[in-house]
Amino acid sequence: MLCKKENCIGCGVCKAVCPSDAISFVKFKGFSYPSVDFSICRTNDTCAGLCTAACPALSYKISGLSPAMYKAEGDAKGLFALFAEQVLLRGGAVCAPVMLEDLSVQFHIIEDAAQLSAVSVGGALRLFQGDAGDAYLRCRQLLETGRELLFFAPPCMVAGLKSFLSKNYYTLLTIDSICSGAASLLIYADYVSSNSAYHESVEAKLFSSLLFRESCFSCKYARPQRVGDITLGNCAEGSLLSVNSVKGVDSLKAISSELTLGKLDAEQMEVLAPRFFSATERPPLRDAFFADYEKHGYLYVEKKYLRESGLRRFFRGIFKR
Numbered sequence: 001m002l003c004k005k006e007n008c009i010g011c012g013v014c015k016a017v018c019p020s021d022a023i024s025f026v027k028f029k030g031f032s033y034p035s036v037d038f039s040i041c042r043t044n045d046t047c048a049g050l051c052t053a054a055c056p057a058l059s060y061k062i063s064g065l066s067p068a069m070y071k072a073e074g075d076a077k078g079l080f081a082l083f084a085e086q087v088l089l090r091g092g093a094v095c096a097p098v099m100l101e102d103l104s105v106q107f108h109i110i111e112d113a114a115q116l117s118a119v120s121v122g123g124a125l126r127l128f129q130g131d132a133g134d135a136y137l138r139c140r141q142l143l144e145t146g147r148e149l150l151f152f153a154p155p156c157m158v159a160g161l162k163s164f165l166s167k168n169y170y171t172l173l174t175i176d177s178i179c180s181g182a183a184s185l186l187i188y189a190d191y192v193s194s195n196s197a198y199h200e201s202v203e204a205k206l207f208s209s210l211l212f213r214e215s216c217f218s219c220k221y222a223r224p225q226r227v228g229d230i231t232l233g234n235c236a237e238g239s240l241l242s243v244n245s246v247k248g249v250d251s252l253k254a255i256s257s258e259l260t261l262g263k264l265d266a267e268q269m270e271v272l273a274p275r276f277f278s279a280t281e282r283p284p285l286r287d288a289f290f291a292d293y294e295k296h297g298y299l300y301v302e303k304k305y306l307r308e309s310g311l312r313r314f315f316r317g318i319f320k321r
């Protein structure tokens with residue numbers, strides 16, 4: 001019925017479309033997975049037909065043009081705000097992930113530019129997958145009234161929205177992020193609550209790929225045929241922007257006077273953002289990491305796998321963004 005667990009990206013589309021409310025989400029290793037209550041399931045396979053991991057109609061989810069790639073000054077959060085403000089100024093709304101105090105990431109509908117600063121762009125978004133909740137439904141309700149909507153998310157969640165909608169809306173603009181993977185919130189919560197003296201020495205890269213959701217290592221959205229009209233990402237000296245559709249071109253025109261852009265070719269982009277083109281490689285120690293975590297707990301895996309890296313620096317960096 002639903003896709004295999006290792007392929008499930010946790011987008012929540014199956015739950016959103018189920019007419020029997022037979023699907024709930026359960027946590028496994030800090031990631032959300034659907035669970036079906038077969039006592040009320042009607043076995044109509046609506047969930048399977050729209051499952052984002054199965055990509056039943058990937059072609060309609062893709063935005064169209066060959067991407068035009070740029071480097072920009074300032075970070076991706078600033079770039080995102082420029083696009084979002086334009087939509088809000090025209091009376092539209094924005095749906096984007098926000099990190100809450102309990103460390104969960106949820107999709108909020110934003111109607112006021114003052115709320116844009118709460119949106120998780122860059123670090124936090126790259127790390128933690130958002131909970132779609134009723135966001136897809138609210139987006140459809142909004143689009144059905146004819147209002148403009150900007151939806152911002154990692155590419156798999158943009159694909160999730162497009163699967164859920166199953167039709168093109170002229171007033172929908174989508175921005176996806178250059179995404180390496182979604183990390184386990186369970187391990188992160190242990191990190192936050194632990195008092196280890198070694199936090200400073202943890203290496204971000206090692207930690208992040210060890211912590212990723214299984215499906216991220218075979219992400220079908222890490223490719224230049226982007227699912228969003230626009231793609232945003234950060235790089236060492238600024239931000240990266242890719243314009244992937246006619247809507248994306250028009251949106252960029254509206255803010256171009258506020259930007260200094262340098263054109264990039266594919267080779268330059270690949271050096272700056274390899275995850276624009278391909279999925280993160282699965283670290284050989286990932287299974288051992290989670291097995292040790294389940295058996296011995298956080299401090300054990302920190303000591304064994306993480307102390308050579310800069311975890312605290314990494315997560316501190318996220319909250320600065």
Ligand code: SF4
Nearest residue numbers: 018041042044045047
């Ligand atoms: S098969 Fe139909 S009723 Fe059963 S979980 Fe899927 S969508 Fe819901």
Ligand code: SF4
Nearest residue numbers: 008009011012014051
């Ligand atoms: S629709 Fe999304 S959450 Fe549901 S099974 Fe497919 S990938 Fe997983």
Ligand code: SF4
Nearest residue numbers: 156179181182216219
């Ligand atoms: S790597 Fe792919 S599957 Fe994983 S969170 Fe990012 S977009 Fe989704």
